[in-house]
Amino acid sequence: MTVLIPTWVDGDLVAVEKLEAHQRGLRHKAVSVFVMAGDDLLIQRRALCKYHTPGLWANTCCTHPNWGEDPETCAHRRLSEELGITGLNLSHRDRVEYRADVGGGLVEHEVVDIFIARLSACIPLDPNPEEVMETRWISLNRLNLALATHPARYTPWLRIYMQEHAAQIFA
Numbered sequence: 001m002t003v004l005i006p007t008w009v010d011g012d013l014v015a016v017e018k019l020e021a022h023q024r025g026l027r028h029k030a031v032s033v034f035v036m037a038g039d040d041l042l043i044q045r046r047a048l049c050k051y052h053t054p055g056l057w058a059n060t061c062c063t064h065p066n067w068g069e070d071p072e073t074c075a076h077r078r079l080s081e082e083l084g085i086t087g088l089n090l091s092h093r094d095r096v097e098y099r100a101d102v103g104g105g106l107v108e109h110e111v112v113d114i115f116i117a118r119l120s121a122c123i124p125l126d127p128n129p130e131e132v133m134e135t136r137w138i139s140l141n142r143l144n145l146a147l148a149t150h151p152a153r154y155t156p157w158l159r160i161y162m163q164e165h166a167a168q169i170f171a
Contacts, residue, residue: 002017003017003018003064003066004016004017004018004066004067005017005018005021005028005029005064005065005066005067006028006029006064006065006067006068007021007026007027007028007029008026008027008028009026015067016028018064019051022052022102022106022107022108023105023106024107025099025107025109026109027097027109027110027111028064028109028110028111029064029065029071029110029111029112029113030062030063030064030065030108030110030111030112030113031061031062031063031064031065031071031074031075031078031112031113031114031115032059032061032062032112032113032114032115032157032161033059033060033061033062033075033078033079033090033114033115033116033117034059034060034093034114034115034116034117034169034170035060035061035079035085035088035116035117035119036116036117036118036119036170037119037120037121037122037123037137038119038120038121039139039140040122040137040138040139041059041060041137041138041139041140041143042060042083042122042125042135042136042137043057043058043059043060043135043136043137043138043143043158044057044058044059044060044061044082044083044127044131044132044134044135044136045057045058045132045133045134045135045136046058046131046132046133046155047129047130047131047132047133048133049130050131051104051106052102052103052104052106053102053103053155053156055133056153056154056155057136057153057154057155057158058154058155058157058158059157059158059161060079060083061075061078061079061082061083062112062155062157063075063078063082071092071113071115072090072092072113072115075090075113075115076088076090081128081131082127082128082131082132083125083126083127083128083132083135084124084125084126084127084128085123085125088117088119089117090115090116090117091115091116091117091118092113092114092115093114093115093116093168093169093171094114094165094168094169095111095112095113095114096111096112096114096161096164096165096168097109097110097111097112098110098112098157098160098164100156100157100160101156102155102156108156108157110157112157114161114165114168114169116169116170122137140162140166140170143162144162147159147162147163
């Protein structure tokens with residue numbers, strides 16, 4: 001299945017196939033979601049069939065909007081598709097840009113709209129096994145400790161978010 005994502009090529013925003021954008025390291029739009037229950041963040045371990053960073057832990061949901069798709073609509077769509085989560089009140093936190101080698105000759109160069117949802121308690125999940133192999137609720141303090149002691153277990157973007165953008169995301 002060909003997925004076209006909004007990508008900048010020579011200064012113009014155009015639709016480019018997702019894998020090609022990563023192979024060429026092109027700057028493209030993305031969305032990341034952080035779902036909090038009290039002090040705990042919902043993180044997911046990416047399915048082993050993912051074409052990059054399989055088996056690594058990431059934030060609640062991270063994806064690319066389809067061509068012409070609004071970032072918040074994309075965030076709701078992927079929460080449902082990846083984790084079976086619907087009906088959350090998402091708050092837009094920031095737009096950040098990063099560039100990271102994700103292995104296998106692939107590069108994420110993303111302009112990311114970041115959303116957060118704050119819940120009073122953990123919610124039921126229905127992870128899609130083609131997307132997610134495991135989920136966990138973890139305090140931000142424990143996550144930061146885990147990132148410091150075992151960084152290779154986590155996606156490059158989660159490490160970047162927590163090291164460089166935590167104040168904007170969780171304030």
